[in-house]
Amino acid sequence: MIAEPFAFGDSPMHRADPRLRAVFGAAFAFVTAVAWEFDAILAALFLAVAMAAAARLSPWRLAKRLFFVNGFIALLWIVVPATYPGRAVFSLGPVHLSADGLWVVARITIKSNAIVLSTLALLATMPMASLGQAMYFFRVPQKLVMLILLTYRYMFVMEKEYGRLLRAARVRGFSADTSMNTWRTLGYLLGMLFVRADQRARRVHQAMLCRGFSGRYPSLDAFCFRKTDWAWAAAMVCALALVGGLEWAKWPLS
């Protein structure tokens, strides 16, 4: 089941204005992604941990998410140092591990974790609906937002439908292997899923027409920017300034 384990909660982060979090989340990810200096990216990682703490994310669930990300990065630790040009710090037969390569992977590791953590803390802590509304507010094209919201709404239905089709195949003795029969069956399942998705899309469109839909997706949400949000805004600007400053102003700290 696709779920939003972080979306609902009662932390200071959950109460902060979604627009603020959306914009800061994007800016923070961008700055962290382009930063290179270790001071800057370590500061970003530290800030991201602080955000996760402010959002009171369950450490266990967080660890599970980070495990997937770092599993992917583990591959880079194997491949990059051995293939990156530069002075070798360790040689084993024909394999030379380059110092520069190791630094590069270390940077990637810190940056990825910082970005994933901050995104989880800032964006995953709001329901998809709020993110959609925040996107509307920032004049992201209507069609794009509608696509996202409808995809999100019907993803679950499609998932269920796929589950139903798969069960129907299983109760008649289907088990996946690499035979031609498996590929054919999977083809049928996928084809059927597309047909049903298309039919459902038509019915949903009809339902929308019945309720006066004329191409505009109206929005009910009125955001309210509270006093505490000013504090959040200030803190977020400081966070960006810190990471950016460490990167570009070559802060005397280094």
Next chain:
Amino acid sequence: MGEVALELNDVRYAYPSGRKVLSGVSLSLEKGQRLGLVGANGAGKTTLLLLIMGLLEKTGGTIRVLGKEVASTRDFAWVRKRVGLLFQNADDQLFCPTVLDDVAFGPLNMGASPREARKTAEAVLSRLGLSHLARRVSHRLSGGEKKLVSLATVLAMEPAVLLLDEPTAGLDEEAARRLIGVVKGLSTACIIVSHEYEFLKETTSRIAGLAEGTVAFDEESSLVHTHVHVHPAGKVPHKHV
């Protein structure tokens, strides 16, 4: 005879492939009246409802809504503000992220301000005893809740005529009871498509049957009830004794 809310005269429909579904349906519905519509699978019950909403294009006949003949796309935009359709599958009907968004969708499209729309939506939800669901995400509701919320989304537009397509299908006893209670409390004219005669007997005053593309019978609900149990397959026209 009261004022007519909906009148169908010799309405026909054939699929683009040429297969005929309706070959001349005539029905009328008075204001405040509830009419049950029965018929075998594929008899064209849902098709008829879609024709009334202008979601399918009829191939012949006339449809009058609140005394006005409707035919063009523009007419049907007008119809959709006055006639509400409850879809068979609630997942088709609830497409907004949260319940409140969904119920407010119609009023917002009809030009209400967000504040008014929210008020209307909250009022309808509380009338149906669903206020506690307002902030819930639609796809996480149970089947019965989805159905009632769908009904709320339709009622929020304050329709003059309500079309319900198999409203009790798939509902458990309690959810069905609640739905029956809501439907009986409405003063809106309704057409209710259903296979459940008990439900129709309780909620409607007349039952019409579709067979072979036309109205095979159109009688008082109590009569049809006994009739159907005597001849379970008796949907073809014949005289009562």
